[in-house]
Amino acid sequence: MNTNSGKVTLLSAGPGELDLLTLRAAKALAAADVVLLDDLANPEIVSLAPQARVIRVGKRGGCRSTPQAFIERLMRRYAQKGLDVVRVKGGEALLFGRAGEELASLREAGIPVEIVNGISSGFAAAAGLGISLTHRRHCHGVTFVTAHKEDHGEPDWAALAATRTTLAIYMGMRRIESLAAALLASLPADTPAAVVQWAGSANERRLLTRLDRLAADATDEGFGSPAVILVGDAIGESVEAMWVQDAASHDESARARAA
Amino acid sequence: MNTNSGKVTLLSAGPGELDLLTLRAAKALAAADVVLLDDLANPEIVSLAPQARVIRVGKRGGCRSTPQAFIERLMRRYAQKGLDVVRVKGGEALLFGRAGEELASLREAGIPVEIVNGISSGFAAAAGLGISLTHRRHCHGVTFVTAHKEDHGEPDWAALAATRTTLAIYMGMRRIESLAAALLASLPADTPAAVVQWAGSANERRLLTRLDRLAADATDEGFGSPAVILVGDAIGESVEAMWVQDAASHDESARARAA
Incomplete structure (x- = not known):
């Protein structure tokens, strides 16, 4: 195990709205040196990682044929430089989305991993x-x-x-x-x-x-x-129309309040 | 529908550590007038609701035979007084734990509900x-x-x-x-x-x-x-011992760093 290595945080970005991130996720993003951003995550999440170099990965990541191997290589490379790498995954990282492969790859390289849960x-x-x-x-x-x-x-x-x-x-x-x-x-x-x-x-x-x-x-x-x-x-x-959601973004909220 | 009624937030407290709450949950707690606290939620969560009257509900809530009906009555009563009621549920509110009954009860009373997801x-x-x-x-x-x-x-x-x-x-x-x-x-x-x-x-x-x-x-x-x-x-x-968790609270974190 590399004693002066960095680490990788597998971070669940939740379903989209930034206030559905956990407090732990926000803290991890604030401390990140490098952010690897999933296609499915809300791109505005990078506003919470002001110090980080942001790399957009996934199908549009520039390596069509082997995106998964490419992402895993990037995570290992930056962590082995001693950097704090945050791999942002849409939804909950541990539900679908290949966290299993990424964990195995990092484990094999002896890189410490932190997992931050989120909302699927x-x-x-x-x-x-x-x-x-x-x-x-x-x-x-x-x-x-x-x-x-x-x-x-x-x-x-x-x-x-x-x-x-x-x-x-x-x-x-x-x-x-x-x-x-x-x-x-x-x-x-x-x-x-x-x-x-x-x-x-x-x-x-x-x-x-x-x-x-x-x-x-x-x-x-x-x-x-x-x-x-x-x-x-x-x-x-389900009985639609009764529900108050985030006022800024959901029409039915305004309807419910007006009712 | 009661036009000057308050509302009830069904709030997922997550599994325990407070930093696993969402940002939205923290905001809802900060604005709460009344907090109804589940037995399964971390009691320290009340530190995030400094303005709220806190009522501990559940089996130890003082109404052994009908705790569920008692909780539902409390939620309705406070919301109908125009208060901002936060019902804190351990884990994810929409997975087990009777959210279904509570939603139906509130719906019947015409009380607006906000649901805040969390980590199960x-x-x-x-x-x-x-x-x-x-x-x-x-x-x-x-x-x-x-x-x-x-x-x-x-x-x-x-x-x-x-x-x-x-x-x-x-x-x-x-x-x-x-x-x-x-x-x-x-x-x-x-x-x-x-x-x-x-x-x-x-x-x-x-x-x-x-x-x-x-x-x-x-x-x-x-x-x-x-x-x-x-x-x-x-x-x-799973390969135990490789995993970095919250440093303050998990022994294996220290072990992983020392390794």
């Missing part, structure tokens, strides 16, 4: 809808799953439906039609379903519907990535 | 273990489930195991033996498993083991509630 977009989506993800009248849990095929194949939708947990589906918009069809084989047509695009950001958009109309409604209303798809009886507790 | 202990547990909950080599998701029988009966462990997602089991310590036995009927004996008690707090304790030894090891090592039980191949990525 599934929770922000539930807040926007004004619901608990696990209302005990309806279920005893929630499953976060990625529909992204490259991530370990297609999920077993029948097995997921059989758990009777609320499903929070990430990266599912490109195959919303096929996943909804697969779930319809196991769940009632009127199972409540929702799509929340840009959850927890100033651009948040919500669709509340039912499973058999999910794909058509999402298409009709022009919903796209990034979005979380929610399916399950707990979603049916 | 399952994510803090993963950070302590230094792992992604969804390493794509092992799984495509994670299921958060409560083992608490009063919450909608016993979960279907066979169905949960069949999803091949990482399982993050809350409120499971009292029946760790029976739930481990149930999971062993569906999962290999050497499936990696962990217990993290007081995850994300200064008293965090971790046990890393395998499914067939989970209950015995947890008992031998004196693990109890509150704790998160984690089961799944992704847990096997």
Whole structure:
């Protein structure tokens, strides 16, 4: 282990709005020498890291074919120079998004790592809808799953439906039609379903519907990535328009106050 | 709807350490007139709400038989007086913990609600273990489930195991033996498993083991509630002792730096 090495902080940037960062995340950013910024994180986050050299990574990071290896090399290189490197990841770093590979790479190089948790977009989506993800009248849990095929194949939708947990589906918009069809084989047509695009950001958009109309409604209303798809009886507790959100960025806040 | 009513903020206190609160949570606490404090939240959180009248609620709240109805009545009463009420809930308010009932009660009374997300202990547990909950080599998701029988009966462990997602089991310590036995009927004996008690707090304790030894090891090592039980191949990525956590409160931090 390199005794005079720096360290890497895997930092969860949360769903978008900067005040959804933790106090610990803000402190880590303030002390950062280098910030590696994910495509999915709010770029305004760099305002919290005034001393840092900012490097934008991801698909637009200049190394199309091996972005992941490129990012890992950058993190190791800067930390081994003794710098305080903050790797900013959208949402919660430990949910999807390849933190596992990055941790293994840093571990192998003997570089100390700090992990700072954050808010995943599934929770922000539930807040926007004004619901608990696990209302005990309806279920005893929630499953976060990625529909992204490259991530370990297609999920077993029948097995997921059989758990009777609320499903929070990430990266599912490109195959919303096929996943909804697969779930319809196991769940009632009127199972409540929702799509929340840009959850927890100033651009948040919500669709509340039912499973058999999910794909058509999402298409009709022009919903796209990034979005979380929610399916399950707990979603049916949502009553839109009652909810106060951040006054600066959510129209419904003004409506609720005017009412 | 009451035009001059106050509002209620359902605020996620996170797993314990105060710097795991969001910036938005800190701001809401600073503006609070009344704070209703959960048993599971770190009591030091009241230092962030200097103007507020603090009321400790929960089992020790003085109304043993109907604590939930009592809490809901308090929230409504203070909000209807025009006050800014912050209901502090341990972990993430929208994961377990009866937010669903509280939201319904407030909705019925026409009281505006703001929801502030936070860090659930399952994510803090993963950070302590230094792992992604969804390493794509092992799984495509994670299921958060409560083992608490009063919450909608016993979960279907066979169905949960069949999803091949990482399982993050809350409120499971009292029946760790029976739930481990149930999971062993569906999962290999050497499936990696962990217990993290007081995850994300200064008293965090971790046990890393395998499914067939989970209950015995947890008992031998004196693990109890509150704790998160984690089961799944992704847990096997944990390599203890490499991890830097909050220097003030985690021994392993000092060890990592000294190494």
